[in-house]
Amino acid sequence: MDNIWFNIGLLLEYPIVNLKIIIDGVMIGALFALAAYGLALVWGVMNVKNLAQGDFVIAGGYVSWTLAQMGVYPLLGVPLAFVIMWGLGWVIYKTVITRVIERDLFTSLLATFGLAIMMAQIMNLIFGSDTQSVDMHWPTWRLGELGIIELPAAKVVGVVMAAILAIGVVLFMKKSRMGQAIRATAQDSRAARVLGIDTEKVYAFTFALNAAICGAAGAIIVMIWVIQPFYGITYSVRAFVIVTAAGLGNLPGVIAAGLGIGAAEQYGAHIFGIGYQQAIAVVLLLVVLFYRLMRQRRLRQVLQ
Amino acid sequence: MTLRIGLMSFTAAAALALAGAAAAEECGTITLGAAISLTGKYATNGYHTQNGYEFAIRKIAEAGGVKVGDKCYNFKVIYYDDESKGDRGATLAERLINQDGVQYMLGPYSSGLTAAIAPVTEKYKIPMVEAEGASRSLFNKGYRYLFAVLSTSEQYLASAVDLAALMAEKSGKSPSDVKVAVAVENDPFSLDVRAGVIEDAEGYGMQIVVDEKLPRDLSDMTAILTKVKLVRPDLLVVSGHSKGAATAVRQIAEQGVSVPMIAMTHCEAADIVGNFGEAAEGILCSTQWAETLKYEDPIFGSAANYNEEFKAAFPEYADRAVPYQAAQASAAVLVYKDAFERAGTVDDREAVRDAIAATDMMTFYGPIKFDETGKNIAKPMVLRQIQNGQYNVVAPPEFASHELIWPRP
Incomplete structure (x- = not known):
């Protein structure tokens, strides 16, 4: 308890730390938001809750790391991971997901859970269990007293790339023919089929797009933090929390929730200790669910 | 992956070497068992441990094996992958003891896995010399058959x-x-x-x-x-x-x-x-150990010598320091050799256990002497x-x- 007061005291004593925590949180939250957006897409369009979401992120990281080992410039790893993970996503859709998509929720949960374990173990066999990262050797800008706010160039570039990717995906969904088809399928897949949309193609496209988004996020993560074959679960958990909190089909909500959770976690880690960082995300989810439940109850009472 | 390939080629080479030695001297085999993390989050250190065990077995075979009475023996280890999970480790220890008939165990990697396996070896009164579990909680449970060559974690x-x-x-x-x-x-x-x-x-x-x-x-x-x-x-x-x-x-x-x-x-x-x-x-x-320390023993020579020969045997370590995880794994095998020779038997488990408990030796890894709880009290960090x-x-x-x-x- 003393510790918590001491930590809060530090925040008050050095107000600039608050700014630093928020910046750090927003930077990590941007990447959570990407993975969450992919999840929302698959969830909304196909009603498949992809438990292997985080493992796609890590796989993308390893694609980029492998390319960097082969001498490819790390930044190019991001688009390349997008393309390669697209291919992998498409293969996984055709071999696994297409068989469970019409089944009940439980079957698809089990299938993607199995997929998550498989992917983590395969990556472990191929790359070993060491943590890996790509060091960009870029400068770090320091601002504020004590240089407390540090902006590593890699992080800034990573966030910018995440933003470009997000904007690209949004424009694609709004403007392109395929984007329209995806949205139509999400609204009512039977009606979409009646109107001549090849929903199987839409599903395959959506799943591949999700894998690609995750892959690009992973390629950014490997430049900024570290990856390890078993780190997928942390990204899966955050993606679920964010999507559940923000709701499906609510892209601004997903992004806001992603950034918010990033910042909240950093605050939690500062005040309660880093061991509680993930607990903060889950507590926030509980709060949102309770709030929703209460509101829903009130709504029902009105309807009666 | 390189580790694994290196390991496979090495195991093959070791098997050949063992076969050669056996043909020449008619040595018997002492089978040891080990559940070890070859996949999962401890896989890297699991490999270091396994390489350490294998290297020691080869060196002991080259030096004429374990001499018990007028017979000689070579070690062989049955490995299972515990996937870095405690429950899996305990199951595999049961399997090693009940199905494979292993009488003597080498430790897994990490304190957590050792803590999961020690109750099993204790139940069957199987001695376990471990090299990678340093948690002090392992040594306040009154275990009689658990011995650790490394300094404890505190x-x-x-x-x-x-x-x-x-x-x-x-x-x-x-x-x-x-x-x-x-x-x-x-x-x-x-x-x-x-x-x-x-x-x-x-x-x-x-x-x-x-x-x-x-x-x-x-x-x-x-x-x-x-x-x-x-x-x-x-x-x-x-x-x-x-x-x-x-x-x-x-x-x-x-x-x-x-x-x-x-x-x-x-x-x-x-x-x-x-x-x-x-x-x-x-x-x-x-x-736990550095190759510049001035420790020596007759099998591996000096610490520096161990370092060089280990690198020669496992080229994947060529451009880095040999991890102490490998060195202490080798030391654990050395404790078994010494204990079998002093016990003068390979079948009487209690006698071997007492011989291990009475260990007081110098190795390339440092002095080894167990207190009554089974931890090594002779070696500093x-x-x-x-x-x-x-x-x-x-x-x-x-x-x-x-x-x-x-x-x-």
């Missing part, structure tokens, strides 16, 4: 506290002015490291200013390091296996954290010099500082080959 970084106190005195301050920041993973091993550090620090009257527990799937330490920057401690202690070391070194440099003394575990396993170069300069790394990309022994002073660079650049 000693790992405690010497850094002594060093910090010494440096405070040298610069005209009192040791009680020293501020200590501790960041350890939330697992039995690291919590012991923390306990040892805190106990010693409190003994000096030092102030613990940061005391954080890292989650197991840690990939971001920014929150802790920000705090460290604000409270400016004199000593920062980090313990979180390879991933903790890698994350800490990377982010300490990235955030420009300047602490006069930083001590951590698992530097070699994370290869922080190879991966982060400059950023690793001046960091203190605790180690060593601290090395990374100086110009080299690991140089700086503490304890009587073994030091180099001067400590303080404060850290």
Whole structure:
């Protein structure tokens, strides 16, 4: 308890730390938001809750790391991971997901859970269990007293790339023919089929797009933090929390929730200790669910 | 992957060597069992351990095997992959003992796995000499058949506290002015490291200013390091296996954290010099063993000799320091050889157990002598500082080959 007061005291004593925590949180939250957006897409369009979401992120990281080992410039790893993970996503859709998509929720949960374990173990066999990262050797800008706010160039570039990717995906969904088809399928897949949309193609496209988004996020993560074959679960958990909190089909909500959770976690880690960082995300989810439940109850009472 | 290929080719070579030796001298076989982490989060260190076992077995075979009475024996190990999971390790230990009929066990990697397997070996009265479980909680349960060749974990970084106190005195301050920041993973091993550090620090009257527990799937330490920057401690202690070391070194440099003394575990396993170069300069790394120490035994020769021959046998270690995890695994096999020879039997498990308990020997890895709880009380921990990309022994002073660079650049 003393510790918590001491930590809060530090925040008050050095107000600039608050700014630093928020910046750090927003930077990590941007990447959570990407993975969450992919999840929302698959969830909304196909009603498949992809438990292997985080493992796609890590796989993308390893694609980029492998390319960097082969001498490819790390930044190019991001688009390349997008393309390669697209291919992998498409293969996984055709071999696994297409068989469970019409089944009940439980079957698809089990299938993607199995997929998550498989992917983590395969990556472990191929790359070993060491943590890996790509060091960009870029400068770090320091601002504020004590240089407390540090902006590593890699992080800034990573966030910018995440933003470009997000904007690209949004424009694609709004403007392109395929984007329209995806949205139509999400609204009512039977009606979409009646109107001549090849929903199987839409599903395959959506799943591949999700894998690609995750892959690009992973390629950014490997430049900024570290990856390890078993780190997928942390990204899966955050993606679920964010999507559940923000709701499906609510892209601004997903992004806001992603950034918010990033910042909240950093605050939690500062005040309660880093061991509680993930607990903060889950507590926030509980709060949102309770709030929703209460509101829903009130709504029902009105309807009666 | 290279590790695995290296291992397979080596195992094949070892099998040939064993076959050759057996044909020439008609040596018998003593089968040992080991559940070891070949997949999962401990896989890297699991491989180091397995390589250490295999290297020792080969060297002992080359030196004429284990001589029991007028017969000679060679070791053979049945390995199973425990996937870095405790429940799996316990199941595999049961299987080794009940189905494979293993009478003697070598330890797994990590304290957690050892804690899961020890009750099983204890139940069947199977001796287990382990080399990778340092948690002190293993040695207060009254286990009779568990022996550990390594120093227990609360000693790992405690010497850094002594060093910090010494440096405070040298610069005209009192040791009680020293501020200590501790960041350890939330697992039995690291919590012991923390306990040892805190106990010693409190003994000096030092102030613990940061005391954080890292989650197991840690990939971001920014929150802790920000705090460290604000409270400016004199000593920062980090313990979180390879991933903790890698994350800490990377982010300490990235955030420009300047602490006069930083001590951590698992530097070699994370290869922080190879991966982060400059950023690793001046960091203190605790180690069970270093190849520059002046220990010797008849099988491996000096510590330096062990280092060279190990690198020759496993080329994947060529451009890095041989991890102590491999050295202590080899030492565990050496304890078995010595105990079998003194017991004069390979069938009487109780006699062998008593012989292990009475071990008092010198090895390339350091002196080995067990107390009644089964831990090695003869060997001290060593601290090395990374100086110009080299690991140089700086503490304890009587073994030091180099001067400590303080404060850290």
